[in-house]
Amino acid sequence: MKKIVLGNQEMSCQSDETLLDALLRHEVAIPYSCRQGVCQSCVVRSLDVVPPLLSQRGLKDVQQKQNYFLACKCYPEHDMEIALSQQASFFTEGTVVGKALLNTETVLLSIQCNDALDFYAGQFVNLQRADGLTRSYSIANSRLHATELTFHVRRLPGGRFSEWAHGDLQIGDTLKVSEPQGLCFYLPDRPEQNMLLIGTGSGLAPLAGIISEALQQGHTGDIYLFHGSRDREGLYWIEEMQALQQQYSNFHYTPCISNGLVPDGFAQGRANDVAMQALPKLNAWRVYLCGHPDMVNQTKIQAFLKGASSIDIYSDAFHVTPDLTPSSATTTIS
Amino acid sequence: MSEEATPTKATLYERIGGEAAVNAAVELFYRKVLSDHRINRFFANTNMDEQIAKQKAFFTMAFGGPNTYTGTDMRNAHAALVKRGLDDSHFDAVMEHLGATLQELNVPADLIGEAAAIAESVRNDILGK
Numbered sequence: 001m002k003k004i005v006l007g008n009q010e011m012s013c014q015s016d017e018t019l020l021d022a023l024l025r026h027e028v029a030i031p032y033s034c035r036q037g038v039c040q041s042c043v044v045r046s047l048d049v050v051p052p053l054l055s056q057r058g059l060k061d062v063q064q065k066q067n068y069f070l071a072c073k074c075y076p077e078h079d080m081e082i083a084l085s086q087q088a089s090f091f092t093e094g095t096v097v098g099k100a101l102l103n104t105e106t107v108l109l110s111i112q113c114n115d116a117l118d119f120y121a122g123q124f125v126n127l128q129r130a131d132g133l134t135r136s137y138s139i140a141n142s143r144l145h146a147t148e149l150t151f152h153v154r155r156l157p158g159g160r161f162s163e164w165a166h167g168d169l170q171i172g173d174t175l176k177v178s179e180p181q182g183l184c185f186y187l188p189d190r191p192e193q194n195m196l197l198i199g200t201g202s203g204l205a206p207l208a209g210i211i212s213e214a215l216q217q218g219h220t221g222d223i224y225l226f227h228g229s230r231d232r233e234g235l236y237w238i239e240e241m242q243a244l245q246q247q248y249s250n251f252h253y254t255p256c257i258s259n260g261l262v263p264d265g266f267a268q269g270r271a272n273d274v275a276m277q278a279l280p281k282l283n284a285w286r287v288y289l290c291g292h293p294d295m296v297n298q299t300k301i302q303a304f305l306k307g308a309s310s311i312d313i314y315s316d317a318f319h320v321t322p323d324l325t326p327s328s329a330t331t332t333i334s
Numbered sequence: 335m336s337e338e339a340t341p342t343k344a345t346l347y348e349r350i351g352g353e354a355a356v357n358a359a360v361e362l363f364y365r366k367v368l369s370d371h372r373i374n375r376f377f378a379n380t381n382m383d384e385q386i387a388k389q390k391a392f393f394t395m396a397f398g399g400p401n402t403y404t405g406t407d408m409r410n411a412h413a414a415l416v417k418r419g420l421d422d423s424h425f426d427a428v429m430e431h432l433g434a435t436l437q438e439l440n441v442p443a444d445l446i447g448e449a450a451a452i453a454e455s456v457r458n459d460i461l462g463k
């Protein structure tokens with residue numbers, strides 16, 4: 001018999017019983033359907049031990065790395081502490097050490113954390129103000145900088161957090177920083193795999209983190225970045241990305257503008273459409289998408305129809321939440 | 335009844351390759367469906383990851399594998415589509431893609447026939463007849 005801890009609840013799991021059965025026996029409200037490892041509705045996460053191999057079959061590699069597993073295929077081998085959904089637990093404290101405009105609507109915020117964060121490039125954290133106001137932001141740097149994190153904060157009209165970050169927040173102020181979260185990140189295990197990254201607006205942040213991580217890790221496959229906005233003003237880091245392209249022959253950068261005048265060196269059109277026209281096939285590619293939910297959903301299907309496997313498509317959609325609702329588990333920009 | 339366990343024939347789901355076969359079939363099938371102008375409107379405007387999970391359910395069921403769906407569930411799952419005009423021609427298109435997908439995966443013809451028969455058996459439920 002193994003001991004299972006879920007929040008402040010302690011349960012037993014018999015040796016001939018799956019974790020799902022044990023949870024149901026203890027009347028835990030966990031979604032499930034097939035009980036056979038097919039539907040993946042019963043996915044849970046181990047917070048301490050590595051879950052049994054069989055219980056991770058069919059999950060994305062990023063999920064496996066984060067100890068997600070299927071409760072219906074798990075006969076626990078040890079006592080385990082589990083979580084049902086992804087909840088940010090601890091906050092460390094961070095001090096603002098840099099604040100600079102990237103363009104008229106986006107500020108680059110650098111935060112020095114008291115504790116080094118163990119994150120993957122592309123993940124996000126929750127930032128919390130002293131009064132509890134919390135928003136999620138993607139980490140824009142690679143793992144080289146484990147204590148100094150950078151974020152791209154776009155000002156949204158009426159967005160309490162972003163207006164405060166653009167206005168009152170000063171260098172030297174402190175914020176709480178959550179544990180890193182999210183499944184849209186880079187793993188170095190397939191360095192030869194071609195990668196396509198498409199971002200709109202401040203969706204560049206996690207993609208920039210992923211790109212610098214991949215290049216530092218010696219990624220050999222081609223890396224294509226398409227960064228889009230309505231107009232030239234909405235883009236940023238253009239020179240930086242061009243310089244990176246000069247430095248690494250496998251990195252290809254296309255800034256895209258969907259409205260109005262398109263200067264030399266920029267592509268005309270939405271970033272996802274430009275990308276799909278430029279790249280004939282995406283078989284065996286890895287695809288990262290970040291930005292407006294409509295763009296993300298549409299591009300997922302475009303990439304899939306071009307041959308990318310759904311397991312290789314990673315995304316973080318922005319959910320612009322009205323200020324009254326609590327921030328959701330996925331990246332919230334406000 | 336004899337005490338001896340009668341050796342039962344392995345289920346179609348097992349013979350066809352179980353979960354691995356479902357996973358292989360789903361993406362091929364879903365690409366075909368999304369590219370087919372006769373039926374892709376039924377699948378448009380939805381979350382792709384959720385749709386892929388539902389296609390897995392579709393194949394698990396067509397392979398006679400473990401699932402908890404009843405005829406009534408199938409009626410309910412497709413009722414909104416019937417309101418939007420789902421009819422036999424669309425059902426036939428799906429059957430076509432099911433067959434083509436399994437052929438591409440080199441599934442033997444007799445097993446394809448068994449899977450098609452299972453899918454065919456829920457036609458009236460799917461079409462709300």
Ligand code: HEM
Binds near residue numbers: 392412415424453457
């Ligand atoms: C050939 C027999 C068929 C079988 C065995 C079958 C089976 C299934 C199953 C198991 C689900 C998942 C239900 C759920 O968990 O919500 C589903 C959903 C769905 N099916 Fe079918 N299906 C069949 C035919 C069709 C046809 C002919 C169409 C349209 C051309 C269709 C379109 C859909 C759609 C769009 C959904 C998702 C509905 C939603 O989003 O809730 N199916 N089907």
Ligand code: FES
Binds near residue numbers: 032037041070071072
């Ligand atoms: S219940 Fe379907 S995978 Fe566990």
